[in-house]
Amino acid sequence: MRIKPLTVGISLALLGSISCTPTFAAGGGGSAVTDPAAMAGKHFDPKGKQPSQYTVEMQNAQRKSLPFEDQRDFEESKKGFIAAPSYRLIRNDQGDIVWNIGSYDYLSQGKDYNSIHPSLQRQAQLNMAYGLYEVVPGKIYQIRGFDLANMTLIKGDTGWILFDVLTAKETARAALDFANEQLGKRPVVAVVLSHSHADHFGGIRGVVDEADVKSGKVQVLAPEGFMEHAVSENMYAGNAMTRRMQLTYGTLLPRNPFGHVDQAIGKNVASGEVGLLEPTRTISKDIEEITIDGVQMVFQNTPGTEAPAEMNTYFPQFRAFWAAENVTGTVHNIYTLRGALVRDALLWSKNINNALYMFGDKTDVMFASHNWPRWGNERVKEVLQTQRDIYANLNNDVLHHANNGVTINEIHNVYKPPQSLQSNWAAHSYHGSEEHNSRAVLNRYLGYWDANPATLTPLSPRDSAPLYVEMMGGSKKIIAKGRELHKQGKYLEAVEILNKLTLAEPTNTAAKDLLADVYEQLGYQKESVALRNSFLASAYELRHGIPEGASPKTGSPDMVRAISTELMLDYLGVAMxxxxxxxxxxxxxxxxxxxxxxxxxxxxxxxxxxxxxxxxxxxxxxxxxxxxxxxxxxxxxxxxxxxxxxxxxxxxxxxxxxxxxxxxxxxxxxxxxxxxxxxxx
Missing domain, CATH: 3.30.1050.10 (SCP2 sterol-binding domain)
Structure with a gap:
């Protein structure tokens, strides 16, 4: 959801020079800066500001109004804990750090930070889980906190069946080694890849040998369309997506109470070597039952939900339901701000409903590729119903407003989930946000135009901005008014005029610094990591320029091999x-x-x-x-x-x-x- 994002740099002199950058759909910030001052609660930026009185008042109001008395998530996140490693760092073969859970230890001091939305801080603390956990006694285990995603281990008759194998070879290898150390070494007999995002398949070379896969000794299962979407989803606009990701996923923000705190569905993404092996078996039916190494599995294909190719799995022997990344106890992205095709909130809701009716009454534990499990039949059904309803409500209520004339430029200020959902943690938007998801739903059905001819063929912002600045009386008046609005806590109003000024006068340091101060307060106030990171990373860039280290790294040979020749040739047309x-x-x-x-x-x-x-x-x-x-x-x-x-x-x-x-x-x-x-x- 990374300083070094997954990228595939192609220099193909035969047909030109290609630079394509497929990025993670669900994470970011694998190599984000570790800040020693974080433990002392100090700001990482000399230009940075403390939370204003308005931000503090808003955070205190959230602490009073949100259901913090509901501690079930904390109890469930700790349940089944077996052991944690003695180390906090994971390194690659060259000694470079690819994972550092310790960089977030400032979240474990029991402090309340006014620079973090209280609900987001709660989620960030829950995601500090690190180690080996038992999900179903003697049968299902998870390694959490080694990467953005979890690695799940199913104990078969002769070996392990692994579900999702993290982002990087190094973290996946460390996860499997630690599980074997604690539970007894067993061979891997199968790997199930729930969907086509790299934080779920990239670590495969850390847990299996390619020769064993090719010989049939190890099976690799994935949903239909997996290989195509694993490389193509972000190919055409990959460079733009990588750049946007640096803002929306805070890949260049230090890990600090004033910077990066969480990625909502895990702490962050590891920055090691990403691999990809072609599945030996594809799940193509809506419902498909398979037994591997004595373990019965019922696969539910859910294309077009969190990923273009994704599937849930039910284990009838264990009364356990694997929800992939479709049900993680947080509202996900309908539109991923780094850039992606808009997802279908209604279809997502219907697939969760199908799972509820097919497996809900037969499930005692629900676990997923992110976050923590939910135990007990009633609890499982509660979370499934909540997630079903929040996605359906988002779709239906946005369209209800649209049919009453609310436009794409207004809906984010109008749509709010019903209070019953706002009072349930599983309906909160930590990864997505109500603001950008509501606009995404409307965009999916009606497009970007608000039906006002004035916005049909608008001037480019940098062309229109000088006109606004002139009509507002120049930069001094705008800065003065911006400071007044900032002091009054009217941050969105301040953004409206200061953004025009910085567009018209991009070298005006006073204007950029003031806009950065405004962005910073908005970032502190946001529950969604996507919005928080976007505001805080933008504040940093306004103050200091684009950080060094923003260039993408070359991807692995596995990813290059997976790019079809046709896709490669298509990209030549884009690069031309x-x-x-x-x-x-x-x-x-x-x-x-x-x-x-x-x-x-x-x-x-x-x-x-x-x-x-x-x-x-x-x-x-x-x-x-x-x-x-x-x-x-x-x-x-x-x-x-x-x-x-x-x-x-x-x-x-x-x-x-x-x-x-x-x-x-x-x-x-x-x-x-x-x-x-x-x-x-």
């Missing part, structure tokens, strides 16, 4: 500057004999298209290269020139069109400016 392609017209045949694929890549009308399964008889150039050799280029292990010299790449026709194509390709800046005046020149 169409103005540079003006007047170009050519066709290139691409043949990859090792996998039998063939494509036509065609440039016309300053647009690059491709089609699979065809060759053009009038192609200007035919390129023949094994797909495996293209992967060598993509991962930087070889160059086009070296492979051509070795005879592994063959060119037939006019080679000049390659130079033409390459001249149109642009490498995206992973640190592009979002907030005015924050790019260090």
């Amino acid at each position: 500057n169409s103005q540079k392609a003006a007047g170009m017209k050519f066709k290139i045949n691409l043949l990859t004999p090792d996998n039998g694929e063939k494509y036509v890549l065609e440039m016309s009308n300053s647009t690059l298209t491709n089609i699979k399964g065809f060759t053009a008889p009038d192609a200007d150039l035919t390129v023949t290269a094994n797909r495996a050799d293209l992967e060598m280029i993509m991962t930087g292990q070889a160059t086009f020139e070296s492979l051509a010299k070795a005879g592994k790449v063959k060119l037939s026709g006019n080679q000049a069109v390659l130079a033409q194509l390459m001249s149109t390709q642009e490498k995206f800046d992973p640190r592009f400016e979002i907030l005015p005046g924050t790019k260090k020149r």
Whole structure:
């Protein structure tokens, strides 16, 4: 939900220079800065401010109004605890830290921080669980606190069946080693990957050997569409998503009461090596029953919910229900602010309802890939009903308001869940938020336009801002009014005018610092980590510019291999500057004999298209290269020139069109400016 996000950097001289950056759909901040001052409760930023009296008053009001007397989550989060490791750090083979649960120890001091929404602080404390837990006596166990997600271990007749294997090889390996140390060593006989987000499959090479998977010794199961979505969901806009993620997931915020406190569904994402192995078995039916190593499993496919490919699992022998990331006791993202297709809140609710009616009466414990289990049949059904109702209410009530004329630019100030749901912790928006999720629902059905012609073809913000500044009397008057609004605790009103000023005058340090002060107070007040991080990270950038270390790292060979050739060629069209392609017209045949694929890549009308399964008889150039050799280029292990010299790449026709194509390709800046005046020149 990471300074070093999962990325796949491709330098494909054959067809241009590609830089694609698939990012995690559910996390971020694996290498966020550890701040020694956090334990003393000190601000990490010399320009940072303490919570204002209005923020303190709001936090105190929340402490009085929220159901803090309900301690069931704390009891359940501790239940089944077996042991915790003696270490707090997990390192890779080179000695680099990939995980540090200790960087959040400031949350375990029993202090109330006015710089953190009380409800969010409660969630952050619950997510401090670290170690091995028993879910079903002698049969189901979980490792929590080793990564954003949990690793679940099911005890079969001869070995372990693992459900979700964390983000990184290093944390997954440490988790399995610790479980074996505590419970007795057992071989892994199967791995179940609940869905297509990397914090659930990336650690697979830390728990199984690829040769064992290929030989059939270890099964890997995943829902239909898993491989496609594991690499494609964020491919086309990957660079933009990675940059936006640095704000929304607080990947560059220090872990501090004034900075990063939690990721809502876990502490954070590990920053180790991400792997991916192709499943040996795909679950394609709505309901599919399988027995592996003596363990009966009933899979419920739930595509289009939290992930495009996702599935729940029921264990009839243990009266246990695995809710994947569909039911985690927090309201998730309908729209992920880093960027993604809008999800379907109603479909999500219906899939939870299906689980409730199919498995609810037969379940004594519900556990998931994040957070902690819920025990007892009534408790399980309560949480399922709550989560079902909050997603349905979000969908239905937003559309009710829309049908009464409320627009996408108003709905976030209108929609509120009913009080009965506000009083239930499982309906709180720690990962998503009521504000951005309500706008997402309306956008899904009606789109971004509010039906006012004034907003149909608006000026770009940086073009309209100078007009506003002029009409408001200039920067001095705006800053004076901004300070007045800030002192009155009218933070959104202050944002409205200060944002215009910073857009019009991006070098105005006083304006940017004042806007940062306003953003900071808004961040302190937010229950949702997505909103908190967005405001606080933006405040930091306004004060200091885009932090160093924001560039993405190269992804693993596994991820490169998983990218289809078609997806790779599609991306060339995205990376192409169409103005540079003006007047170009050519066709290139691409043949990859090792996998039998063939494509036509065609440039016309300053647009690059491709089609699979065809060759053009009038192609200007035919390129023949094994797909495996293209992967060598993509991962930087070889160059086009070296492979051509070795005879592994063959060119037939006019080679000049390659130079033409390459001249149109642009490498995206992973640190592009979002907030005015924050790019260090």
